[in-house]
Amino acid sequence: DAGVIQSPRHEVTEMGQEVTLRCKPISGHNSLFWYRQTMMRGLELLIYFNNNVPIDDSGMPEDRFSAKMPNASFSTLKIQPSEPRDSAVYFCASSRQNDRYDEQYFGPGTRLTVT
Amino acid sequence: SQKIEQNSEALNIQEGKTATLTCNYTNYSPAYLQWYRQDPGRGPVFLLLIRENEKEKRKERLKVTFDTTLKQSLFHITASQPADSATYLCALDPATGKLIFGQGTTLQVKP
Numbered sequence: 590d591a592g593v594i595q596s597p598r599h600e601v602t603e604m605g606q607e608v609t610l611r612c613k614p615i616s617g618h619n620s621l622f623w624y625r626q627t628m629m630r631g632l633e634l635l636i637y638f639n640n641n642v643p644i645d646d647s648g649m650p651e652d653r654f655s656a657k658m659p660n661a662s663f664s665t666l667k668i669q670p671s672e673p674r675d676s677a678v679y680f681c682a683s684s685r686q687n688d689r690y691d692e693q694y695f696g697p698g699t700r701l702t703v704t
Numbered sequence: 705s706q707k708i709e710q711n712s713e714a715l716n717i718q719e720g721k722t723a724t725l726t727c728n729y730t731n732y733s734p735a736y737l738q739w740y741r742q743d744p745g746r747g748p749v750f751l752l753l754i755r756e757n758e759k760e761k762r763k764e765r766l767k768v769t770f771d772t773t774l775k776q777s778l779f780h781i782t783a784s785q786p787a788d789s790a791t792y793l794c795a796l797d798p799a800t801g802k803l804i805f806g807q808g809t810t811l812q813v814k815p
Contacts, residue, residue: 634802634803639801645801693748696747697746698746
């Protein structure tokens with residue numbers, strides 16, 4: 590099993606540009622989570638999906654952020670337009686979620702720098 | 705307000721000693737609590753889960769306790785090794801199906 594796959598691993602972009610982060614969860618996992626990690630705020634949940642349906646997007650900072658999960662093996666997080674304060678490491682995680690206690694498996698993250 | 709607090713200062717210990725990390729929470733009533741390890745430049749990795757009706761959980765050199773009265777979890781690494789150096793995150797589910805993470809405590813084990 591390859592684990593959770595994220596791309597790109599690093600992204601440098603200019604303010605105002607659109608950024609798309611991609612995630613492939615572990616096969617058979619039915620929940621997917623997008624997190625953002627910064628030194629100041631730690632690891633914050635942005636949105637999570639269960640069976641491809643968004644369940645809770647209360648952590649999405651503002652309308653510039655959007656996430657989709659068109660099928661069980663792919664999800665995107667889009668920022669449009671990007672701003673310097675969006676600079677962070679973005680993690681995708683997946684879990685079986687057969688019950689509420691299943692652990693989450695994290696991808697390697699995408700380090701985003703917005704200049 | 706709801707808070708999860710972990711020691712913000714790094715914990716430095718000598719190899720072979722027991723490391724104890726603390727996770728305190730307020731205004732939550734979690735059904736379970738998880739601990740993760742994060743190495744620099746990598747995503748968190750799950751270590752242990754403890755449920756509200758469990759007082760203690762062990763896995764090899766790791767031990768977690770969960771005191772719902774004190775609203776505290778302790779994470780112990782016995783016979784610590786330099787390879788245990790990392791940031792350790794606690795996380796709880798406030799019965800919403802999603803995890804809330806603490807800021808993490810960095811452990812440095814010196815040979």
